[in-house]
Amino acid sequence: MSEGVRDIVVPSIAPAAIDGEKRDWLEVGSGLADRVYIGAITASALVVPAILGLIFVAVAIAAWPALRTFGLAFVSTSVWNPVVGQFGAAPAIYGTIISSIIALVIATPLALGVAIFLVEFAPPWLRQPVAFTVDLLAAIPSVVYGLWGVFVLVPALSEHVMPFIADTLHLGNTPLFSGPAYGRSMLAAGLILSIMVLPYISAVTREVLLAVPRSQREAALALGATRWEMIRDAVVPYAKSGIIGGIMLGLGRALGETMAVTMLIGNRHEISASLFAPGYTMASLIANEFSEATGDLHLSALMAVGFVLLLVTFAVNALARWLVWQTSRASVAETGK
């Protein structure tokens, strides 16, 4: 990660360094073409934050009537009744976060295992096909995941996995696994999301591990480390901030996923501790109700759900940056010792 930052910094200093004098960024080139070029790339760089800002403002304006009507109750209550115009999005917020956490808990160890195996252990003839297959998971449309979930995952869960957990393992009375086994549940949504985010985490981790300098590995081996110790003590800590970045990329994907989750989560406005119980997510709620919402307050409430979803994803990104910054600072401090 930290070497990536250096990559970005180096070229921007380079032209000035070659000329041996300090120049303003707009005056780097000499001719008109250079100025047009710099102007164009600056404009395109500014367009993205501008669009993001406009989306934020537009959603906030549309969400305002609902937020003003319900205030904090919008995110803290569970009643979602379009007929009488009462809207509380707490179950959807809860469901979005819990399904994403389930996805990460399952996908992270798998993705790290795949990446470490491919970089450190896999013979060259196996590396390419496996890496390609894992990456291919990211190319499957989410509605296809949803269909697979409906026809394969849900029956497997309700007929085999859930009865096994509840009856054979006698966990049916614990809050986490209580209730009837319909199949469509928070667990089904979390499982499908874990498959969907796995390629993102694994691809980023693989690239980051490949970027760990050979000298790092050789030094660990020279000190007498086994292969496992080398990976655990020298390679993974070096790549830690990048791996966290990959996990956060997966989390971002999980939070916003709509189609597959809508098909599997059971779409129920209820907060339940049980993973077997149906739930709801913010993205599913918007997708389900937007096209038929006619009341102004109903529409505004859905926009407010979108607004909260934006806030949650921003918070996740902020957390990701902070974590990456913390770990890279910690590793700099360690190497500095």
Next chain:
Amino acid sequence: MRYAVVVAVVAANLIGCGGGSDSSGKPTQSGSSGGTVVSNGVDLTAAGATFPYPIYAKWISEYAAKSGVKINYANLGSGAGIRQLIDQTIDFGATDAPMTEAEMAKAKGGQILHVPTVLGAVVIAYNLPGVTQPLNLTGSVIADIFLGKITKWNDPRITSLNPGVTLPSRDVLAVHRSDGSGTTYIFSDFLSEASPAWKSGPAQGKDLQWPVGLGGSGNPGVAGTVKQTPGSIGYVELAYARQNNLPAASIKNPAGVFVAPTVEAIAAAASNSVKALPANTDFRVSMVNAPGADAYPLASFTWLLVYKNQKDPVKGKKLVDFLHWATHDGQQFAPALDYAPLPPALVTRLDTLVAGIVVGAPK
């Protein structure tokens, strides 16, 4: 690398959000896309209900072949059709639930007419292994199932309706639509009439607060859940239930007869309720619990929405011609697609309605 990751996270989130609002079909977006389509030689643009989409698609292709008039119909849902017609970004809309007075008052182009096009029905489908005869159900029993008051299939209230059928002691799982839908509107209209507890509880609408059960997205979502879950019961459109061979309950109508959902029983409901229509009706009528021993009680019109005053003479003429064709020649395509055609008595009255559309003078 770090920048790449963060940018990618933001991009992924933006794509996620964009997907949501894309499928929603905001008026502004579709307005602009409508504009693009017009330049491609489309004569009329429309948007609205998904329930009658199969027959509208058939009509549009047949009518284009016959008259050369091209119509672009976006099946975005009744709500989107109503919103876009109010904002005048489309030439006509389509809905499964009639517009409310409040919505009519907001329309920017003046008075809106409801033109019934075909009839559909809501079917109560269930999954009960071992039960082969069609079940008999009443509105109040269905309401109590969806209220969570009846929880077992061998509840005395169900068994007493089905003498000679051995019902298992399975738990009942109620399956409903999670997306806003005209189907839900018709279903809840029926339950509100049948059950005071339903009327004062979830009441009537395209999205409800459901006391129990699972939500499936769209007809396929509900039908899929019912098919996969023994003990479940759900409601789907007739066309969908027939094409998927789901067992469907016979429902008790106001005459006290249990009627199975068939195109004939819907047609009977339509012709019986049309007879009772007052002369000055605007056709925004509910057809649930239609009179007559042969009428299926869960039938409904679906409507096209048009402005009474058509300012554009060219488009207005094309629209009036299409409405006339759809209510006459177009009706023959209905039964094959599991819709019931309009009763002839109604078609005559619709001729008067369509003739009342004022087309602006050519400039």
